[in-house]
Amino acid sequence: xxxxxxxxxxxxxxxxxxxxxxxxxxxxxxxxxxxxxxxxxxxxxxxxxxxxxxxxxxxxxxxxxxxxxxxxxxxxxxxxxxxxxxxxxxxxxxxxxxxxxxxxxxxxxxxxxxxxxxxxxxxxxxxxxxxxxxxxxxxxxxxxxxxxxxxxxxxxxxxxxxxxxxxxxxxxxxxxxxxxxxxxxxxxxxxxxxxxxxxxxxxxxxxxxxxxxxxxxxxxxxxxxxxxxxxxxxxxxxxxxxxxxxxxxxxxxxxxxxxxxxxxxxxxxxxxxxxxxxxxxxxxxxxxxxxxxxxxxxxxxxxxxxxxxxxxxxxxxxxxxxxxxxxxxxxxxxxxxxxxxxxxxxxxxxxxxxxxxxxxxxxxxxxxxxxxxxxxxxxxxxxxxxxxxxxxxxxxxxxxxxxxxxxxxxxxxxxxxxxxxxxxxxxxxxxxxxxxxxxxxxxxxxxxxxxxxxxxxxxxxxxxxxxxxxxxxxxxxxxxxxxxxxxxxxxxxxxxxxxxxxxxxxxxxxxxxxxxxxxxxxxxxxxxxxxxxxxxxxxxxxxxxxxxxxxxxxxxxxxxxxxxxxxxxxxxxxxxxxxxxxxxxxxxxxxxxxxxxxxxxxxxxxxxxxxxxxxxxxxxxxxxxxxxxxxxxxxxxxxxxxxxxxxxxxxxxxxxxxxxxxxxxx
Amino acid sequence: xxxxxxxxxxxxxxxxxxxxxxxxxxxxxxxxxxxxxxxxxxxxxxxxxxxxxxxxxxxxxxxxxxxxxxxxxxxxxxxxxxxxxxxxxxxxxxxxxxxxxxxxxxxxxxxxxxxxxxxxxxxxxxxxxxxxxxxxxxxxxx
Numbered sequence: 001x002x003x004x005x006x007x008x009x010x011x012x013x014x015x016x017x018x019x020x021x022x023x024x025x026x027x028x029x030x031x032x033x034x035x036x037x038x039x040x041x042x043x044x045x046x047x048x049x050x051x052x053x054x055x056x057x058x059x060x061x062x063x064x065x066x067x068x069x070x071x072x073x074x075x076x077x078x079x080x081x082x083x084x085x086x087x088x089x090x091x092x093x094x095x096x097x098x099x100x101x102x103x104x105x106x107x108x109x110x111x112x113x114x115x116x117x118x119x120x121x122x123x124x125x126x127x128x129x130x131x132x133x134x135x136x137x138x139x140x141x142x143x144x145x146x147x148x149x150x151x152x153x154x155x156x157x158x159x160x161x162x163x164x165x166x167x168x169x170x171x172x173x174x175x176x177x178x179x180x181x182x183x184x185x186x187x188x189x190x191x192x193x194x195x196x197x198x199x200x201x202x203x204x205x206x207x208x209x210x211x212x213x214x215x216x217x218x219x220x221x222x223x224x225x226x227x228x229x230x231x232x233x234x235x236x237x238x239x240x241x242x243x244x245x246x247x248x249x250x251x252x253x254x255x256x257x258x259x260x261x262x263x264x265x266x267x268x269x270x271x272x273x274x275x276x277x278x279x280x281x282x283x284x285x286x287x288x289x290x291x292x293x294x295x296x297x298x299x300x301x302x303x304x305x306x307x308x309x310x311x312x313x314x315x316x317x318x319x320x321x322x323x324x325x326x327x328x329x330x331x332x333x334x335x336x337x338x339x340x341x342x343x344x345x346x347x348x349x350x351x352x353x354x355x356x357x358x359x360x361x362x363x364x365x366x367x368x369x370x371x372x373x374x375x376x377x378x379x380x381x382x383x384x385x386x387x388x389x390x391x392x393x394x395x396x397x398x399x400x401x402x403x404x405x406x407x408x409x410x411x412x413x414x415x416x417x418x419x420x421x422x423x424x425x426x427x428x429x430x431x432x433x434x435x436x437x438x439x440x441x442x443x444x445x446x447x448x449x450x451x452x453x454x455x456x457x458x459x460x461x462x463x464x465x466x467x468x469x470x471x472x473x474x475x476x477x478x479x480x481x482x483x484x485x486x487x488x489x490x491x492x493x494x495x496x497x498x499x500x501x502x503x504x505x506x507x508x509x510x511x512x513x514x515x516x517x518x519x520x521x522x523x524x525x526x527x528x529x530x531x532x533x534x535x536x537x538x539x540x541x542x543x544x545x546x547x548x549x550x551x552x553x554x555x556x557x558x559x560x561x562x563x564x565x566x567x568x569x570x571x572x573x574x575x576x577x578x579x580x581x582x583x584x585x586x587x588x589x590x591x592x593x594x595x596x597x598x599x600x601x602x603x604x605x606x607x608x609x610x611x612x613x614x615x616x617x618x619x620x621x622x623x624x625x626x627x628x629x630x631x632x633x634x635x636x637x638x639x640x641x642x643x644x645x646x647x648x649x650x651x652x653x654x655x656x657x658x659x660x661x662x663x664x665x666x
Numbered sequence: 667x668x669x670x671x672x673x674x675x676x677x678x679x680x681x682x683x684x685x686x687x688x689x690x691x692x693x694x695x696x697x698x699x700x701x702x703x704x705x706x707x708x709x710x711x712x713x714x715x716x717x718x719x720x721x722x723x724x725x726x727x728x729x730x731x732x733x734x735x736x737x738x739x740x741x742x743x744x745x746x747x748x749x750x751x752x753x754x755x756x757x758x759x760x761x762x763x764x765x766x767x768x769x770x771x772x773x774x775x776x777x778x779x780x781x782x783x784x785x786x787x788x789x790x791x792x793x794x795x796x797x798x799x800x801x802x803x804x805x806x807x808x
Contacts, residue, residue: 343668347675359676363683370687378695385698385804387717388691395690400683527734527753588757608754618734618754 007072010060010149014101017053017108018139020046024111024132032125032198040125044115047128050135051112054105058092061101061148065091071155074098074148080161080584082554087162090173094162096297096312097148099176104138106177107184111135114188114213123206126195127188134187137319145311161584167555168580168589171231178224179251183289185217186258190286190327193279197330202275202338207265212645214265218258219641225251226634237590239525239603239622241630244393249372250292253365257285260361267351270416276331276338277358283327284365290320295372345417353411360403367396394520398451405458405513408506409465413472427468434464455517462510466503501644508636511629518600518626525623527607530563531616539623541602542566548610548617549576556582558591559610561617565595565602577604577619600625696768700804701745708771717768718747718776719784719807724761729754740765740776742803747771751778758783764807 024046031039064072065088068081078095079088093099111131118124142148166172189210196206207214228251229241242248261281267274294316331338344352371388378386413427438460439453447453470489473496477488493500530536530545537543544564551558560578564571575593582589592605601624608618698717720740726748727738736751749767759765759781769778784807 344672347672356679359679363680367683367687367690371691374691374695387696387698389694389696389715392690392694395693396683396687399686529732529734609757616731618731 005071005151006060006064006069007149007151010057010064010072011143011147013053013057013060014139014143014147014149017050017057017104018136018143020050020053021108021132021135021139024050025129025136028125028129028132032129043125043132044128046132047108047112047115050132050139051105051108054101054108054139057101057149058105061092061098062089065089068158070157070159071152072148073150073152076152076156076159078162079159081158082583083161083167084555086170086173087167087555090166091162093176094166094172097142097146099180100138100142100146100312101148102177103180103184104135104142106180107131107135107138107187110184110188110213114191119209121205121209122199122201123192123195123209126198127191127206130191130194131187134191137315141312141315145315158584161582164580164582164585164587164589165235167582168591169231169235171227171234175224175227175231178220178227182217182219182221182224183254185213185220186254186282186285186289188213188217189261189282193282194327194330197279197327197334197338200334200337202279202334204265204268204272207268207278211265214258214262215641215645218255218262219638219645221251221255221258222641223634223638225255226631226637229634230631233603233627234592234594235589237592237605237607237620239523239592239605239620239624241519241627244371244388244390246372247296249368249393250288250295253292253369253372254285254288256361256365256368257281257288260358260365261285263354264358267354271342271351273340273342273344273351274355275340276335279327279331279338281358283323283331287320287323287327288365288369290316290323294320348414349418350411350414350416353407353414357404357407357411360400360407364397364400367400368393371396401513402451402454402458405455405462405510408509409458409462412469412502412506413465427465427472430468431461431464435461449521452517452521455513459510459514462506466507469503497646498644501640501642504640504643505637506640508633508638508640510633511636512633515626515629515631515633519624519630522625523622525620527618527620529608529616529618530561532561538621540567541572541623542569543604543619543621545617545619546574549578551578554583556580560591560606561610561619563593563604563619565604572602575602575604577606579606579610596628598628601627698766698804698807700742700800700807701740701747702742702800704747704771705745711771713770715768715770717766718749718778719764719766719804721803722759722761722763722765727755727761736781740767742800744800747774747776749776749778751781753779753781756781756783764803766807 024043027039027046028043030036031043061072061074063069064075065079066085068075068079070076070079074095074097078098079091083091091098093102111128114131115128118127161167189207192206192210196202228248232243233239233241258281261278264274264278264281268278294313297312297316344355346352371392374388375386378384409431410428413424415421415424435457439457442453442456447456470492473492474485474488477483477492478485481488483491524539526538528536528538528543530543532545532547535542535544542565544566546562546564548559548561558578558580560576563575563577565573565575573595575595577593578591580589580591590605590607592603594604595602601622603622603624605620605622606617607620608614608616610617696715696717697711698719699711701718701720704711704716704718718740720742723739723741723746727736729736734753736753736755738749738751739746740749741747751767764784766782766784767776767778768780769776771777
């Protein structure tokens with residue numbers, strides 16, 4: 001390359017983005033204080049300019065990766081010339097420096113989009129200024145602390161390639177992007193919350209204006225967590241999907257508070273209650289994404305995913321503290337406006353159920369956070385090195401989950417404000433009946449554990465609740481009109497997208513809960529030696545190690561076993577678990593083979609060497625009941641979120657008034 | 667008045683959650699120790715799940731490839747304990763490498779169900795006669 005190399009070009013783009021986002025803060029703040037329309041327009045332009053500069057930085061990095069320009073430090077440290085194109089593209093987020101650039105880019109995209117679509121309300125100037133402030137941090141870190149565009153001299157011939165665990169599965173292309181889209185999506189409601197405090201408008205305007213953004217952020221975060229689980233299932237080789245590893249936990253924490261927020265918002269919209277609470281929840285959600293990044297990127301907690309230590313951790317910690325001090329300070333300053341004046345009329349009401357669910361979700365947040373940072377606390381005080389095992393997280397969160405499932409069933413059937421009435425009692429009777437039948441059937445099939453039985457009973461409870469909700473909406477409309485059931489159902493689903501979407505999401509959660517129950521409580525896991533040509537039995541299945549195989553490409557070498565799986569002599573599948581060795585890497589990656597089935601998966605992973613002279617293979621065999629339901633449930637949740645997000649054409653004319661009271665169970 | 671009741675209910679829920687959390691925490695703390703730390707106070711770790719770190723003693727590794735049982739001794743050069751592990755040794759497992767094993771002591775034998783190999787690039791085994799830097803060993807294994 002002649003003239004300016006890609007490294008300096010990328011650097012310039014990052015520094016330009018930093019300057020633009022700084023202008024977004026300064027110009028935005030001065031403009032908002034002086035109510036200067038020209039300054040505010042200029043600050044909005046800064047959002048577009050930042051987005052363009054960040055896009056340029058990402059484009060330069062992608063060009064450097066795709067053209068194997070090893071003079072760029074990030075490329076030299078993480079890429080490899082023999083990698084397939086898709087791996088080179090996603091190498092942008094395969095290590096810390098690049099993934100911060102991606103984060104900053106996605107954030108600038110949201111900021112620019114928000115500048116473009118946000119309605120011109122008194123909240124907008126400050127919301128955009130807060131976005132600019134967050135953006136300044138997320139450009140400043142890659143531009144100054146972890147510059148990915150440094151010039152390397154002498155230029156190496158080739159690089160090591162990304163971590164083999166990341167190269168080993170295409171999910172790597174999806175999961176981190178979803179995660180960052182979730183994180184930055186939830187920055188928007190946070191920015192509006194801060195704007196609401198600054199402008200003394202802590203009503204529900206800030207949440208109605210960001211309802212979409214909240215749902216988008218939450219939807220992406222949910223999808224990211226499920227996708228991450230599926231990635232570990234397909235890649236890590238132990239047949240599980242969730243190990244309560246710190247990195248998993250810190251993605252789960254903002255999800256919990258965001259879930260609480262989505263529900264709390266409804267109480268504020270309907271009842272003008274929980275103002276301070278909702279502000280706190282969204283602040284917590286945003287801060288937890290920062291705290292999580294600090295914990296996992298600073299090396300303070302050991303984790304299989306940790307990228308190691310560096311200046312990034314402290315920077316995130318400082319930013320986390322600033323955000324906490326700023327937002328809590330604002331809440332305190334505006335306390336007189338945000339404290340609730342309305343009271344809960346009756347605890348057995350929609351708002352009562354939502355409040356109780358919020359408390360449970362927050363208790364879970366606290367438990368998971370405590371378990372994650374407890375090793376730090378213990379080491380600080382006693383010097384002992386400890387880890388908190390998975391049993392802690394299970395014991396602490398399972399009872400709370402049962403409570404959440406209980407409330408998820410009963411809450412949507414409860415009317416706002418009013419004390420319970422006759423229909424509610426008959427509805428509850430149906431749901432209790434369903435729960436009892438569910439538990440009895442499960443017990444008849446030999447399920448004895450308390451939590452599995454409870455989960456099944458509560459799933460039946462929720463399915464009954466969903467059925468009653470739909471019947472309650474559809475039956476009266478069928479009775480009064482001339483339309484058929486299908487027509488009524490279709491128009492109900494079309495006209496109440498938000499509500500119908502929430503029903504789909506709740507149904508997805510039930511499917512998820514059953515999947516988690518089955519795969520964690522009834523999982524069988526064994527290491528078995530099989531001689532080549534011989535058959536062994538495992539959990540009613542016959543496994544035959546037919547042969548070994550070897551495949552070689554430019555990028556990797558795979559050695560594995562061909563295993564026939566059969567039941568009672570009927571062949572089910574031929575699986576090829578293998579061990580991959582990537583060019584440029586010493587580490588080998590055992591790559592499991594999975595037979596996906598609706599009732600249980602069979603998961604094979606090679607856990608011995610598989611050399612030419614060896615006459616046997618040792619397989620780790622895992623039989624996980626219902627594990628597929630987790631991926632299906634996650635998909636349903638994402639679908640429901642998407643459905644709730646689609647524009648509701650018929651309601652556009654009446655957006656100014658609150659949605660009509662839903663006839664519940666009548 | 668109502669606020670007080672809800673406040674109290676909220677506190678009640680929090681206390682209940684706190685008790686659940688405290689119980690679960692005390693049950694599932696897993697200490698990371700070296701053989702000499704165990705030897706100093708075996709009673710502390712009675713029937714407790716622990717993570718034991720150390721170096722695989724040379725000449726002690728035996729693997730039964732029919733029963734898939736691995737036996738070796740783990741040492742921090744002050745104390746040495748025998749280890750039984752069910753399963754195949756990880757690929758990089760060999761003599762003189764750092765390992766962390768998870769399980770519990772049963773009659774002086776450490777029965778492990780999880781074996782991790784740690785590459786200790788920083789730590790170098792002391793030459794004969796030199797004192798062992800236990801803290802450095804622990805830090806590299808952690």
